[in-house]
Amino acid sequence: MEKFQGECKILDAVPRPDYAFNSQRKQYFSTEILREMGRFTPDDARKIVGVVDVDLYVPILTFVFGEAQLNGQRALVSLFRLHQEHYGMAPNSNLLKVRASKEVVHELGHTFGLTHCSHRKCVMHFSHSLRNVDIKSADFCGGCSDLLSAFSSC
Numbered sequence: 359m360e361k362f363q364g365e366c367k368i369l370d371a372v373p374r375p376d377y378a379f380n381s382q383r384k385q386y387f388s389t390e391i392l393r394e395m396g397r398f399t400p401d402d403a404r405k406i407v408g409v410v411d412v413d414l415y416v417p418i419l420t421f422v423f424g425e426a427q428l429n430g431q432r433a434l435v436s437l438f439r440l441h442q443e444h445y446g447m448a449p450n451s452n453l454l455k456v457r458a459s460k461e462v463v464h465e466l467g468h469t470f471g472l473t474h475c476s477h478r479k480c481v482m483h484f485s486h487s488l489r490n491v492d493i494k495s496a497d498f499c500g501g502c503s504d505l506l507s508a509f510s511s512c
Contacts, residue, residue, distance in 0.1 A: 426468035433465035
């Protein structure tokens with residue numbers, strides 16, 4: 359991935375994460391999926407991003423678009439709430455790709471040590487709604503870029 363100066367491989371799909379399903383919430387616990395991703399992570403992987411199309415949550419939030427291990431190896435992104443259809447609109451595959459790309463970069467940023475940014479346009483800005491995802495850019499602000507460079511040079 360060009361933003362992170364690394365080689366990218368697409369791995370084989372794994373089974374749906376039914377072990378993380380919460381029947382009361384009708385959602386999947388993202389932290390449990392992140393933990394389980396360790397079983398599927400190749401030994402030579404520096405970072406890994408899982409992409410799912412199920413509704414994710416963490417206990418303190420209604421939903422999340424993704425989750426990552428801060429300064430860790432694993433990140434997870436859900437396409438579920440990034441689809442136009444989830445909000446009663448016509449499908450738009452190009453917009454889905456843009457949104458997914460932003461969320462992958464965001465979660466990977468966390469694995470490199472970045473936290474949420476206060477700049478609304480920065481890809482590291484916290485998105486609590488689809489509107490927030492659409493407003494932010496796919497790029498890091500100057501401050502986050504500097505931090506990313508500092509983290510990766512260590």
